[in-house]
Amino acid sequence: MMEKIKKIGVMTSGGDSPGMNAAIRAVVRTCSYHEIECIGIYHGYQGMISGDFIDLNARSVKGIINKGGTFLKSARSKEFMTKEGRQKAYNNLKAANIDALVTIGGDGTFTGAIVFNKEFGFPVIGIPGTIDNDIAGTSHTLGYDTALNTVVDAIDKIRDTASSHDRLFFIEVMGRDAGHIALNAGVGAGAEEILIPEENLGLERLLESLNRSKQSGKASSIVIVAEGDKSGKNVFELKDYVEKNMPEYDVRVSVLGHLQRGGSPSCFDRVLASRMGVKAVETLLDGKSNYMVGLLNDQITLTPLEQAIKGQSKIDKELIRVSDIMSV
Amino acid sequence: MMEKIKKIGVMTSGGDSPGMNAAIRAVVRTCSYHEIECIGIYHGYQGMISGDFIDLNARSVKGIINKGGTFLKSARSKEFMTKEGRQKAYNNLKAANIDALVTIGGDGTFTGAIVFNKEFGFPVIGIPGTIDNDIAGTSHTLGYDTALNTVVDAIDKIRDTASSHDRLFFIEVMGRDAGHIALNAGVGAGAEEILIPEENLGLERLLESLNRSKQSGKASSIVIVAEGDKSGKNVFELKDYVEKNMPEYDVRVSVLGHLQRGGSPSCFDRVLASRMGVKAVETLLDGKSNYMVGLLNDQITLTPLEQAIKGQSKIDKELIRVSDIMSV
């Protein structure tokens, strides 16, 4: 049996997402509530290796619940991929009397946590923090809801121009492996077509669909393209392709880019972060390890980390149908 | 067996909420997709009585998915509470060849729909549209997610002043019978205390809690009060009570009021509205009636209207505990 946990380390790793600060706050305050100590680890696994730690108490995390990014900063660490690097990290944690780890991030973050736990038996709990929503075992990752609102807000603005000028816009949104952002923000913004990695619509069907739009009286159109779309063409090539085949269209491209990751988290993400932070700490205090905290059927649940990194939350097929109906 | 439905009427009733326009759009476009007609009814049940109808097609609802309020307008109708009024409404629907009704609103709206259906056997489907989230059979009503973001954004602003001046703020939010907004927005905004109708915290515990806050080093505090709080005091009386008992506090009050109902819907509410609108129409086309479309466990489901108006979605007790931990 594990010894009683008296000090927990918390860190963020991988791409930042809105809600990470809220999750750190929740971890820190839950430690405080249960009268154990909490240490922040800067720069993810790299900070574990360099011993870049800071004592945190309930007051240190005031005023951050509404801030985007992560005040503990995030980084990729090649050194942590080596046995030697992880040994240094372990030594630093032991030297600081840290008994367990809450790690906030995505796939890569959890893979590191699993390896670290295997090698040193170090208790770890993961919190899914990424805007891509591409983690199995949770219906929502931290930051995903905020990113959807950010994307929809940006598309609303672009539509002002699209409809003022009767233009067709291709808008690229984040999502290398998963079309969650594209599909949901696309439906939310009333896009005419949505190209996602999970489905190869085919270029001909795109042309058909745009033709149908024209004929149905739509003067302007928005097509959302996920980064990882499998049409074989990037968003600029799509523009060229459509302009060649439908010269009547005045086509423009917008790549939303990094602004999708930032911003003050939505209420949903703040509440989710709070719930997940509490559960992460209390799971460690219960003597459990190697789980990811997730949201399933509106309940906070635990999924083995191994399982979380294997799968990937599935796209909602029914929502694809809704999208088709909406662009009638 | 019901005859094949060829024309559907859609209306909004009761307090408006963000996402109502998106739901109307979804109803109209799903009708268009299934090649049936759609009629908009202005001013809720009152418009049914006065025959205030408009033909709607897929293009009539363009550019409204991101607009707050309801372009079909809403109203309360005393006349619809009389048999005579309902008879007029029925006659108007028949005269316009409307075969079925999608009604978007809350408790009162559904009660009207049930009575109407009982009297005339008229097929009805309800979509829950209210910011209060107080309907059984759905985890989220239309507009609730948007309202949470609006409230949290307002509290974030007020906190700027609270923390600049080391003040205590009582902020009243909507929720006469249900504390969903207060509890979730309170956790999301990092409130120190949250007073909701479902729990009587007691005034003494409030003082204790504020005292603890002071002692833990918090210079400013936010207390969220739901309209329907059962402490026996309204928000201004609470201010006086605390000022009398804790004269060291500089207390202010803010009543957020009607701005909580408005604004462009969040991505979540737009997607939910789209999914609900599709389901509402297709349920009618399937020959079913007297159901409310809802979201349960992230799935679109049907709940008998009778059941929807009886119950009320329960407050999340675990979230009350999370709130307590967060204000450690």
Next chain:
Amino acid sequence: MMEKIKKIGVMTSGGDSPGMNAAIRAVVRTCSYHEIECIGIYHGYQGMISGDFIDLNARSVKGIINKGGTFLKSARSKEFMTKEGRQKAYNNLKAANIDALVTIGGDGTFTGAIVFNKEFGFPVIGIPGTIDNDIAGTSHTLGYDTALNTVVDAIDKIRDTASSHDRLFFIEVMGRDAGHIALNAGVGAGAEEILIPEENLGLERLLESLNRSKQSGKASSIVIVAEGDKSGKNVFELKDYVEKNMPEYDVRVSVLGHLQRGGSPSCFDRVLASRMGVKAVETLLDGKSNYMVGLLNDQITLTPLEQAIKGQSKIDKELIRVSDIMSV
């Protein structure tokens, strides 16, 4: 002649306003640029008396340009109104080798600065920070532009409900002595009537105007009321008065309250704060004192503090006419 200034103190006083943090940042960085030291004084004049100081350098003010409120906090100080209090403050400044003061606030703040300067010959420069825009010698006070956007955004939300329900709304906005917010936000939000302290419209003209609105086909209306309106009735009494005289109207009230003071400053306020901060420090370095930095004809200018507190920026009469034309 004054000795060369080597250390400047900066503080905020009175009601907080968006842009105060940006102004502090500008003061600190301008000191750094000119290689002199900068000290932050917490809690306004009260912190001068209690010696609540902090060393600030260019890095201490990173990440605050976009934050509402003031991280140096603000307070009213009764003690500073006494000779004894001011003597303590002076002693503390001297003990900390502070040679000059930049004070950010409104009327009351500047009055304190003038007295302090008179008594001790201590060099002071004022920066106008208040959302009310009621200071002579500047076309814009810090925070005013942000507050206008906040108010207009709130009214836009309320209008969703007003027009969904064909209601008349009375909305109270800040401005005890000056109608700048009411008039500009009223025109910006398309209000039908605007009641300001500078003009007594008269209750009968209000009724006439609302009658005209009704007759011209407006189903809903927004009336903006400045806190300091001279109609003799507060916003709730206005509601009662109109309901009594125009029973066909369904009237509601919204008091926007403290949220008007908060929020991330607009680009305009951030740029203005930066320009003002530079000018404030460089004016002190030029050996000048007792001026307020202001914006006149888009240029940064200096106005004697004495003059700034005597006058008050005039309401734009032409804009009242524009407002009347717009509500035709």
Next chain:
Amino acid sequence: MMEKIKKIGVMTSGGDSPGMNAAIRAVVRTCSYHEIECIGIYHGYQGMISGDFIDLNARSVKGIINKGGTFLKSARSKEFMTKEGRQKAYNNLKAANIDALVTIGGDGTFTGAIVFNKEFGFPVIGIPGTIDNDIAGTSHTLGYDTALNTVVDAIDKIRDTASSHDRLFFIEVMGRDAGHIALNAGVGAGAEEILIPEENLGLERLLESLNRSKQSGKASSIVIVAEGDKSGKNVFELKDYVEKNMPEYDVRVSVLGHLQRGGSPSCFDRVLASRMGVKAVETLLDGKSNYMVGLLNDQITLTPLEQAIKGQSKIDKELIRVSDIMSV
């Protein structure tokens, strides 16, 4: 002498900008106030040629003051560059009894207006609507203030990621010929460097500046690049150049693109649009023509159109100095 004007046409042309709808509304309502008629012309000059007109009255423009884009739509017209095209346009205006024209747009729009006036003696007044603020005779074009807030909001979001990952970001903003957006939004967002068309900073000075930033302890940096920057490299080439010369930097690029043109106008732009619309109509009613309405020293003024298209509002040199001081 011109005959009395009884009907005014209003149109938008060139790139859309927030505030155009508010300006159309102001033109329409001012016509209504002075009891003359108003006609909307769709699609700019192209709609004049095709006779694409709509009767507008005070109620037709309700609910648009807060909408981005232009409901009259905008377009470029090659045909209007021919004598024949302009003759058609003139014939259509005469056939519709339109006596004068208010045209909302930028340089190209005004050039068309001047030619049209010369050829047919047709009274025209211009309102400057473009986000670029590159028109002489006005300190602010319609949409410029809104665009600044949109850009600053986007950069705030990107900074969340930049500072979470200690990255350097190059952010491209609009402004082909004028650096107003880049300079003001850059100062507003606290950018470390700002590259504008009006000044060639030189690539070496950029490296020096970034080096200085690194040494002064800044872990992350934002460099704003106007589209029309004269460094000889586009934003992606700048990234490569810096990465080659400063390999310690993790550099990213973001091109903000079309979202800068859209969105609900700021209060400033709505008020400006209202004032300009009133002045445009009343100037025509005064029997004047060939002027642009502008804002100079906070006053609504008139500038001959010929002069407006010749010059270009100058960049504020002092603000470049402020920017340098702020990035100390």
